[in-house]
Amino acid sequence: MTTDDVLLTADADGVRTLTLNRPKAYNSLTVELKERLLAALREAAADDAVRAVVLTGAGKAFCAGQDLKEHVGLLQAGDPAPLRTVADHYNPIVKTIVDMPKPVISAVNGPAAGAGAAFAYASDLRIAAESSNFLMAFANVGLGPDSGAAWTLQRLIGYGRAAELMLLARTVDAEEALRIGLVGEVVADAELAERAQAVAARLAAGPTMAYSKIKGVLTLAAESTLDEALAAEEEAQGALGRTADHTEAVEAFVAKRKPNFTGA
Structure with missing residues (x-):
């Protein structure tokens, strides 16, 4: 396993696991984490030894979305970087997940919000822990969806439900997520990592x-x-x-x- 400040990478049985590693901040997305994740996804896509990818989070959250503290701080400092992050980071990350020439599984180990939830929507399979939930809260901060959520979410659950979740910024727990087709499987928290690895290993051994x-x-x-x-x-x-x-x-x-x- 290779360890750095914000991202963990591990390889086993043809499966590359990428773990967002800012647990104290619920794995919220700083510029550094977004750049590391994009690079890691591109490396996985290009590496023939990697036959399946698992995306998950460290600690009690999958990903809380944009790190608003960094976002606001940069805006107040007059830095234009936050206004470019959709084009520079979120769009390329989602495109790389969707276009990945191998299966991508999101192991949703806790709350997934905003761009973090969108990364899960863009994945091919979603396995969720019982403690997980999903939130599209863009409207609460006066914004519209990004990270491909407008494209991916309605393909998973239909326009009507997608509009409801985005307009009302309503949290969906794991049980409802399974019922409406947002995730394919819900498992006990303690079983999530093992289950995701098992599914990924099965795919990695396939065609x-x-x-x-x-x-x-x-x-x-x-x-x-x-x-x-x-x-x-x-x-x-x-x-x-x-x-x-x-x-x-x-x-x-x-x-x-x-x-x-x-x-x-």
């Missing part, structure tokens, strides 16, 4: 090239015509049909054995 294509086709199909979606599926199947993983899967099926996927 990662197929996972990449699945992510791409789903993203395209969410806002395309049927003909465009069919064409994208056809292209993906054509490419995947020529992979070593597909050949291995067919041979393993015939031989009645477990396939050994390599991501090739």
